[in-house]
Amino acid sequence: MKMRNLLVGLACVLGTQAPLLAAPASPTPDLFALRVGRAETVSQGTIEHAVILIENGKIITIGQDLEIERGIRVIDRPDWVVTPGFVNCYSRAGMSSSGGSGTQPGVQASTELYPRQPIYGELLEAGVTTLGLYPPGNQIPGQAVVVSTAGDSRESMLVREGAYLKILMESNSKAKKTLRDGFEEADKHLEKVTEAREKHEKAKEKYDDELKKWKKYDDEEKAKKKEPVDPGDFVEPDPSDEAAAFLDLREGELSAMFSIRKAGDYLHLIDALGEEQISWSMRVPLRNDIDLYEVAEKLGADERQVVVEPRLTLMPWTARERNIPAELDRAGARVVFIPNGDDLGNQEKWRQHVGHLVKRGMDPQAALAAMTHEPAVLLGVDETVGSLGAGKEATMLFFDGDPFQASTNLKAVMHAGDFVEEASAQ
Amino acid sequence: MKTMKKQLIGGALGLSLALSFAAPSLALLADDHEEDSYLAIVGGDIFAGTGEVLRGATLLSKNGKIEEIGYELILPDGCETVDAHGMRVYPGLVALSATTRLTQGTFAAGVEIHDFVPHEEHSEICGDCGKSFEEIVPPALDPGEFSTEHLATDAFRTDFDDSFDPFSGYMVMALGNGITTVQQSSAAVKLKRGDISGVSLSEKTLTSQSWSGSNPAGKADLREKFRLATEYLADYRRWEEAVKSDKELKEPSKKGIDGRILDILEGRTMARFSANERADLLGIARLAQQFKFRPVIQGCVEGWTVAEELGRAGAFAIVTPRTRRDRSETTTHEGGSSIENAAILTRAGVQVAVVPANTSIDMGGISGRDLLSLPLEAGFAIRGGMDERAALESITVVPARLLGIDHRVGTLEIGKDCDALITDGDLLHYQTFVQYTVVEGKLVYDKQEEVFYSHIRPRPEAAVDPGEEVSGEVESVEVEEIVEEESDEE
Structure with a gap:
């Protein structure tokens, strides 16, 4: 304890004169405070003149004009606007772009993960601090994983496996059957378990009976006959990969992301799901004449998460523009943004593209949430990232103005309490 | 005050x-x-x-x-x-042999889509890729893909139920021109907007047969098939009677009998011939009278020259009144196309259905010759002397009969599906607009609310x-x- 106080004291002596960081990650003290012009917390709205206290990479507290205890080092940036790190929940960054066709719901995208690729560092510098990497392919190619772009090894990158099960859903009998087959596989496994349990119980009864008899025998008889064998405790048979994934879906341990192409697919998806109660989100590529607005009300009523690009589309058959993400948001659906493309250029311009939709009428808070909190919820990592609040990881971005203004610059990126990039932090 | x-x-x-x-x-x-x-x-x-x-x-x-x-x-x-x-x-109008684009949308399912690179997704499935619509829109489903297993369930289903796009822009265009039921490949499908339940009404109602003067062997072959099937049916009926007294009797063998011909003779489906020439039409009429079935003749351009015979054979004709065809100089008979074709056939007792020259939809279709000009095409039948009632029937109840769905659509009668059009004038007049379209009691088109008209x-x-x-x-x-x-x- 004394040691730490001493260190903090030392840091104070060095003051803010000290160079903030050294590439790639510059260490900050264990305990320090950030004073910024504005904090967009996403979960608790906007805090003007925010003070954020950070210890060991986690946010201890955040609030307006909090008093900072004497001795705690303060990084003072009154012009900065801070937001949570961006979360791109649907990416193939650093992975090959080819995939097959088939049903392998047990496959994890992490099998393809190669850490220490320049793209991850570049994404981190661009403000994308968390990635959801999905497996490629048609039908049911497997499960997405969550990685932190700050890590330099497999272990330090991998945050979570089994983030969502990716399923391609189209308007045809085959795709609908693939989905129904998955649930049938789960049903079959449950039947198998029931049968195995019954069989085991019978074996146990038989053993108990025989054991009673055995105990009554005298030594001579015991020598003649075999001692009954205890069948042991019941062990459930292992489910197949497919059954396991669909059982997880039913039990809520795994969510599904359905890729669809048009509004009609959504109705077919609902039809194919039938009575199944699972947690799921929807991915819809916003092509120019997408008709997603046809089901916006239904998506809103369900508060469905819809993964889309920040892109204006056209009313089909016309040249009239539509802001479908804004329409979805107004209808009550939860918009999740992904960059317009998976390349670095599009990820760097992601915030500007979203800003364009904000200028065209989308609620800025919803737009920011769609880049941070919503994708974090989708990936199941919203406990740690995607918003700024006590207990959250201190992973955040610093801008010199409104993040949705094209003229605004990203000044610094912080990952778990450490500044990432040197040049921009100056 | x-x-x-x-x-x-x-x-x-x-x-x-x-x-x-x-x-x-x-x-x-x-x-x-x-x-x-x-x-x-x-x-x-x-x-x-x-x-x-x-x-x-x-x-x-x-x-x-x-x-x-x-x-x-x-x-x-x-x-x-x-x-x-x-x-x-x-x-509501019933359109025969309509493009499957109507129910499967602009970018229909069935195209292999690889979606692993998000920024390439769009180009793969949209018009940006330089492909024409025809290349992207898949061909009609192969009738062989249909299974009849599900027929046992209470609701009728075809693969169209699983591929139906209830938001297809083409469908809205069709509704805007009064079409509420369409033939898609071998199935009849209801154009339900925003709803995918119960869209298939029937399937396999027409089987194509060939009868052409240029293929005499084919004609002999078909006649033989009909003869064998008729004999089999006669044998079967005799057996049905005989087996009541002698249970040991064997059922007559179906070997060598064409199942599709049996379907025609027993009324489960109708035989559809594509024929235009007088000699072929007469041949079909005689075949039909000999084997006692009602033929459906698509084209039937020279039908007006043999209308009496076609009427006696109980034929149906699927005609395009605006078809033009010159009289063949190789024969001394009357021939060629006539604007009066539909009228003359109707008067002779032939049930006439009208289809436009082209049953696809394209943007040039407004007052053109594609599927959307279905009422206009029937209007041309009136121009040739057909009475208005028959002209209306030619795009409603007659095609419904051909598809075996006239118990549900084709007329406004109590108990039938409420598929109705509300127009601002005579439906068969070229200046008339459909103002509202109702399908199964639901308002699915309102001219003022749509971008088209x-x-x-x-x-x-x-x-x-x-x-x-x-x-x-x-x-x-x-x-x-x-x-x-x-x-x-x-």
């Missing part, structure tokens, strides 16, 4: 409110079925498609079926209404109906304000 007016309006309001409470509520009287849905088309001239016309009548639909047609109907509570005063009401001759704002209820405080305040303004002007 001012207060007087207010009082009058207040009184009128009170009266109308009281009336609305006093109005008998059908929903209460009827059984408490969970949420019956009603729609009424009020005050239009109803052309039922059966020959009857009811001027200024009302058509009431309950849960998608026609419940009542008549005058002074008591509308149930919560009944949606479409005001058709001054307009005409027709049965709303800008052409917009509907005049409907005058406020004096009988309309004004309820709620806000509205009554507005009325008072208007009165005040008026009196200020005075």
Whole structure:
């Protein structure tokens, strides 16, 4: 304890004169405070003149004009606007772009993960601090994983496996059957378990009976006959990969992301799901004449998460523009943004593209949430990232103005309490 | 004066409110079925498609079926209404051999989509890739893909149920031109907008057979197939009788019998021939009379020269009145196309269905020759002397009969599906617009609300109906304000 106080004291002596960081990650003290012009917390709205206290990479507290205890080092940036790190929940960054066709719901995208690729560092510098990497392919190619772009090894990158099960859903009998087959596989496994349990119980009864008899025998008889064998405790048979994934879906341990192409697919998806109660989100590529607005009300009523690009589309058959993400948001659906493309250029311009939709009428808070909190919820990592609040990881971005203004610059990126990039932090 | 007016309006309001409470509520009287849905088309001239016309009548639909047609109907509570005063009401049109684009959307399913690189996703499936629509839209489903396993279930299903796009822009265009039921490959599909349940009505209703003067061996072959199948049926009937007394008797063998011909002879399906020449038409008529089935003849261009024979054979004809074809110089008979074809065939007792020259849809289709000009094409049959009733039937109930769905669509009759058009004039006149389309009791097209035709001759704002209820405080305040303004002007 004394040691730490001493260190903090030392840091104070060095003051803010000290160079903030050294590439790639510059260490900050264990305990320090950030004073910024504005904090967009996403979960608790906007805090003007925010003070954020950070210890060991986690946010201890955040609030307006909090008093900072004497001795705690303060990084003072009154012009900065801070937001949570961006979360791109649907990416193939650093992975090959080819995939097959088939049903392998047990496959994890992490099998393809190669850490220490320049793209991850570049994404981190661009403000994308968390990635959801999905497996490629048609039908049911497997499960997405969550990685932190700050890590330099497999272990330090991998945050979570089994983030969502990716399923391609189209308007045809085959795709609908693939989905129904998955649930049938789960049903079959449950039947198998029931049968195995019954069989085991019978074996146990038989053993108990025989054991009673055995105990009554005298030594001579015991020598003649075999001692009954205890069948042991019941062990459930292992489910197949497919059954396991669909059982997880039913039990809520795994969510599904359905890729669809048009509004009609959504109705077919609902039809194919039938009575199944699972947690799921929807991915819809916003092509120019997408008709997603046809089901916006239904998506809103369900508060469905819809993964889309920040892109204006056209009313089909016309040249009239539509802001479908804004329409979805107004209808009550939860918009999740992904960059317009998976390349670095599009990820760097992601915030500007979203800003364009904000200028065209989308609620800025919803737009920011769609880049941070919503994708974090989708990936199941919203406990740690995607918003700024006590207990959250201190992973955040610093801008010199409104993040949705094209003229605004990203000044610094912080990952778990450490500044990432040197040049921009100056 | 001012207060007087207010009082009058207040009184009128009170009266109308009281009336609305006093109005008998059908929903209460009827059984408490969970949420019956009603729609009424009020005050239009109803052309039922059966020959009857009811001027200024009302058509009431309950849960998608026609419940009542008549005058002074008591509308149930919560009944949606479409005001058709001054307009005409027709049965929804049935389009034969329509493009599958109608039900499968612009970018139909079935195209292999690889979606792992998000920014490439779009180009792979959209028009940006430089492919024409025809390349992207898959061909009609292979009839071989259909299975009949599901026929045992209570609802009829085909693969079209799983690929139906209820938001297809082409479908909206078709609805805007009055088409509510279409033949898709071998199935009949209802154009239900925003709904994917129960869209298939039938399948495999027409089987194609070939009869052509250029293929004499094929003709002999077909005749032989019919002969064998007829013999088999005769044998089978004899056996059916005989087996009652002698249970050991063996059932006659089906070996060598064409199952499709049996289907035709037993009425499970109809034989469709593509034929235009007089000699072929006569051959088909004779074949049909010999083996006692009713042929469907697609094309039938020279039908007018042998109409009597076709009529006696009970033939159906699928014609395009605007087809042009020169008389063959190799024969001395009358021949070639005639604008009077449809009229002459009808008069001879042939049931005529009309199809446009092209059953696809493209943007040049407005008053063109594609599927959307179906009513126009029937109008040309009238130009050739066909009576109006037969012309309407040629695009409604006759094609419905060919598809085996005339028990559900094709006319406006009690118990049938409520598929209706509300037009601003004679349906078969080229200047007429479909103003509203109703499919299974649901308003699915309103000309004013869609991008396609709303800008052409917009509907005049409907005058406020004096009988309309004004309820709620806000509205009554507005009325008072208007009165005040008026009196200020005075």
